Amino acid sequence: MPASTPPDHHLPPVTPTPDIIVTKQVFELASFTTTGGATISQVRVGWESYGALNEARDNAILVTHFFSGNSHAAGKYHSDEAEPGYWNAIIGPGKPLDTNRYCIISSDTLVNLNAKDPNTITTGPATIDPAAGKPYGMSFPIVTIRDFVNVQNALLDHLGIASLQAVVGASMGALQALEWGSACPDRVQRVIAVIGGAEENAFLIGWLELWAAPIRLDPDWNQGDYYGRAEPTRGLVEALKIVSLQASQWPWVDRMFGRAWAEEGKDPRAALEHRFAVEDWLERTAAARAAVCDANHFLYLVKANQLFLIGHGRNVEAGLQAIKAPVLLIASADDLVFPPQRHLRTLKDQLMALGKEVTYTEVITTDLGHLDGIAYIAKAGADIATFLAQSVRAKPLCSRS
Amino acid sequence: MPASTPPDHHLPPVTPTPDIIVTKQVFELASFTTTGGATISQVRVGWESYGALNEARDNAILVTHFFSGNSHAAGKYHSDEAEPGYWNAIIGPGKPLDTNRYCIISSDTLVNLNAKDPNTITTGPATIDPAAGKPYGMSFPIVTIRDFVNVQNALLDHLGIASLQAVVGASMGALQALEWGSACPDRVQRVIAVIGGAEENAFLIGWLELWAAPIRLDPDWNQGDYYGRAEPTRGLVEALKIVSLQASQWPWVDRMFGRAWAEEGKDPRAALEHRFAVEDWLERTAAARAAVCDANHFLYLVKANQLFLIGHGRNVEAGLQAIKAPVLLIASADDLVFPPQRHLRTLKDQLMALGKEVTYTEVITTDLGHLDGIAYIAKAGADIATFLAQSVRAKPLCSRS
Numbered sequence: 001m002p003a004s005t006p007p008d009h010h011l012p013p014v015t016p017t018p019d020i021i022v023t024k025q026v027f028e029l030a031s032f033t034t035t036g037g038a039t040i041s042q043v044r045v046g047w048e049s050y051g052a053l054n055e056a057r058d059n060a061i062l063v064t065h066f067f068s069g070n071s072h073a074a075g076k077y078h079s080d081e082a083e084p085g086y087w088n089a090i091i092g093p094g095k096p097l098d099t100n101r102y103c104i105i106s107s108d109t110l111v112n113l114n115a116k117d118p119n120t121i122t123t124g125p126a127t128i129d130p131a132a133g134k135p136y137g138m139s140f141p142i143v144t145i146r147d148f149v150n151v152q153n154a155l156l157d158h159l160g161i162a163s164l165q166a167v168v169g170a171s172m173g174a175l176q177a178l179e180w181g182s183a184c185p186d187r188v189q190r191v192i193a194v195i196g197g198a199e200e201n202a203f204l205i206g207w208l209e210l211w212a213a214p215i216r217l218d219p220d221w222n223q224g225d226y227y228g229r230a231e232p233t234r235g236l237v238e239a240l241k242i243v244s245l246q247a248s249q250w251p252w253v254d255r256m257f258g259r260a261w262a263e264e265g266k267d268p269r270a271a272l273e274h275r276f277a278v279e280d281w282l283e284r285t286a287a288a289r290a291a292v293c294d295a296n297h298f299l300y301l302v303k304a305n306q307l308f309l310i311g312h313g314r315n316v317e318a319g320l321q322a323i324k325a326p327v328l329l330i331a332s333a334d335d336l337v338f339p340p341q342r343h344l345r346t347l348k349d350q351l352m353a354l355g356k357e358v359t360y361t362e363v364i365t366t367d368l369g370h371l372d373g374i375a376y377i378a379k380a381g382a383d384i385a386t387f388l389a390q391s392v393r394a395k396p397l398c399s400r401s
Numbered sequence: 402m403p404a405s406t407p408p409d410h411h412l413p414p415v416t417p418t419p420d421i422i423v424t425k426q427v428f429e430l431a432s433f434t435t436t437g438g439a440t441i442s443q444v445r446v447g448w449e450s451y452g453a454l455n456e457a458r459d460n461a462i463l464v465t466h467f468f469s470g471n472s473h474a475a476g477k478y479h480s481d482e483a484e485p486g487y488w489n490a491i492i493g494p495g496k497p498l499d500t501n502r503y504c505i506i507s508s509d510t511l512v513n514l515n516a517k518d519p520n521t522i523t524t525g526p527a528t529i530d531p532a533a534g535k536p537y538g539m540s541f542p543i544v545t546i547r548d549f550v551n552v553q554n555a556l557l558d559h560l561g562i563a564s565l566q567a568v569v570g571a572s573m574g575a576l577q578a579l580e581w582g583s584a585c586p587d588r589v590q591r592v593i594a595v596i597g598g599a600e601e602n603a604f605l606i607g608w609l610e611l612w613a614a615p616i617r618l619d620p621d622w623n624q625g626d627y628y629g630r631a632e633p634t635r636g637l638v639e640a641l642k643i644v645s646l647q648a649s650q651w652p653w654v655d656r657m658f659g660r661a662w663a664e665e666g667k668d669p670r671a672a673l674e675h676r677f678a679v680e681d682w683l684e685r686t687a688a689a690r691a692a693v694c695d696a697n698h699f700l701y702l703v704k705a706n707q708l709f710l711i712g713h714g715r716n717v718e719a720g721l722q723a724i725k726a727p728v729l730l731i732a733s734a735d736d737l738v739f740p741p742q743r744h745l746r747t748l749k750d751q752l753m754a755l756g757k758e759v760t761y762t763e764v765i766t767t768d769l770g771h772l773d774g775i776a777y778i779a780k781a782g783a784d785i786a787t788f789l790a791q792s793v794r795a796k797p798l799c800s801r802s
């Protein structure tokens with residue numbers, strides 16, 4: 001659930017390829033019913049694609065995004081854009097998610113965090129409720145990872161895609177990928193889950209509560225009723241600071257900042273407000289992110305993540321049992337958000353015990369902790385390509401759950 | 402830096418011994434000058450002792466406390482008290498810190514967090530400034546771990562103790578123990594540092610900032626000027642929640658709470674405010690702690706910890722070079738606050754490279770992460786006893802730095 005991707009400071013050199021130029025598309029649903037039974041009218045989510053859909057419409061791969069991300073997984077909107085999408089290292093012609101072969105589709109989730117980013121299209125508390133003529137605020141219904149998957153299912157129906165070659169995602173994207181495998185086992189031929197897990201454990205549920213707490217503490221949050229007035233920006237910045245630090249790890253942070261001061265001549269020993277460079281970095285990174293985020297969306301995303309348990313039931317084993325697709329699990333050994341000992345390594349054992357086809361790797365581990373799954377995904381490129389090359393029997397279209 | 406000690410749910414059975422009955426003592430200094438050059442008049446800190454000082458006054462061991470702790474390391478104030486001091490498992494007759502042999506002295510630090518606890522005596526922002534007739538608030542000077550050590554030095558002067566058999570402490574107590582070894586090498590014969598390190602690294606400096614942030618975000622904090630009015634309790638509770646969770650680890654938290662709900666009939670799926678049991682535990686634990694804590698003291702403690710680098714200079718190696726005493730390092734392998742790979746294991750290598758006498762163990766590791774150093778210290782009892790039994794040449798009294 002990274003809030004920002006640190007610079008790719010020691011990625012292996014990649015043969016430069018021209019950036020794919022992408023256009024954000026909009027998918028609209030006149031009405032969507034959540035797993036909780038609420039109806040949301042005029043649901044809109046953004047999506048983009050890299051590579052062409054073939055005539056049989058059977059070469060699609062779905063990419064699902066992380067907590068603070070959006071559908072911009074690869075390419076650039078304009079050739080002069082500073083950075084391409086977050087997984088550009090593995091999406092493109094000749095890359096593991098090969099756009100010469102596959103049509104890669106990436107979609108924004110409901111309650112996407114980046115509600116104010118013009119390149120994110122989402123529906124959530126900041127959206128105008130057509131019935132009320134003002135933003136939903138806290139009247140927006142609770143949504144879950146299964147709801148994200150169900151909206152993606154509707155998008156595929158709309159595109160006439162009966163079956164996916166794979167669903168692949170990192171962090172919250174991995175939760176969606178795994179949920180796809182369980183919820184719609186006949187529509188997805190392969191599942192690739194990076195730095196995620198099959199359920200939110202108590203420890204992570206607790207952390208998510210701590211991430212959200214600064215927003216509720218900010219008086220400008222005003223019980224979620226802040227649209228058209230002062231927004232809880234301070235609380236949102238503090239929330240994003242926690243996400244940023246927990247998504248990283250000490251080897252990278254120590255190497256980047258050490259005990260350097262934020263400002264020359266302002267010794268942290270001399271005054272309470274004199275800071276270390278790492279504190280300044282946290283503040284600046286989070287403030288930049290907060291400018292395009294919505295605080296209520298953050299709270300709804302936290303809830304969606306806390307509620308996640310594969311299969312949307314009460315039992316992980318039942319959720320896993322439904323999976324038919326082979327699964328590739330890619331973990332970062334030093335992940336503080338989804339420690340592999342608790343999540344992907346355990347999941348590998350659970351899937352094997354159930355007789356499922358599973359491959360596990362920690363090849364992306366460098367010094368960034370959780371964020372290795374974004375910044376160093378290229379290190380798993382060969383594993384991904386090999387996994388995708390394995391033949392999988394054709395599956396019939398499943399019905400939407 | 403634990404905020405609370407979870408129940409000792411699987412400690413090995415210990416032969417019951419009658420609890421030591423202790424009395425809190427007060428040490429007063431008419432004037433104290435901080436390392437930053439500020440003068441504080443009428444400094445008061447609490448202390449307690451277990452076991453008798455011998456005639457030569459050469460059998461004393463100093464215990465230094467952790468971030469959220471105080472000087473109550475062992476025994477009970479009254480026989481009907483629910484729980485003894487935090488390290489009662491290793492302090493007492495026949496225990497590793499053997500009160501039949503040693504006089505164990507434990508003292509409250511400056512800016513102790515538990516400013517409202519009647520059994521904590523400290524001087525900090527909540528203390529009445531004699532010159533102004535009102536609490537210092539943010540006019541209190543910055544204090545450092547070295548200042549804590551210097552106050553302890555003055556206490557020993559007062560007690561006529563020229564040389565300590567050992568200084569031993571966990572977490573922030575380990576910082577003090579190590580600082581003792583460096584700042585006053587001829588006054589301490591052995592150093593025992595548990596779940597700590599020789600410096601605060603960038604990652605931990607960042608986390609300390611995140612711990613403090615909710616206090617500053619609470620409008621009742623009012624730039625630290627809240628005495629005699631509404632206090633920033635909500636911010637303090639959120640700060641203590643982060644400390645509590647980071648001081649623990651997922652195996653214990655998951656085992657204790659799983660995905661249980663906070664309240665029967667209140668499914669977390671049904672409403673944003675319906676919580677999981679782990680969230681409720683964090684809230685209740687932190688709220689109970691906050692009742693005896695002061696928010697400004699929390700901020701000053703955070704600063705003292707962020708500033709820590711052994712020897713109070715700019716270079717860890719120089720700080721370590723000054724140490725003469727043999728050092729015992731006791732780490733918890735899964736410590737999220739002071740990961741041993743970054744701290745105690747690295748410190749062991751640094752001390753060895755400098756030709757210092759050092760022993761390292763991770764014997765206390767169970768499933769509690771950082772808190773293993775408090776709750777499971779008995780597992781290191783034999784290591785501590787062996788280390789104390791090693792003869793060390795008599796040292797002359799050092800002068801105060």
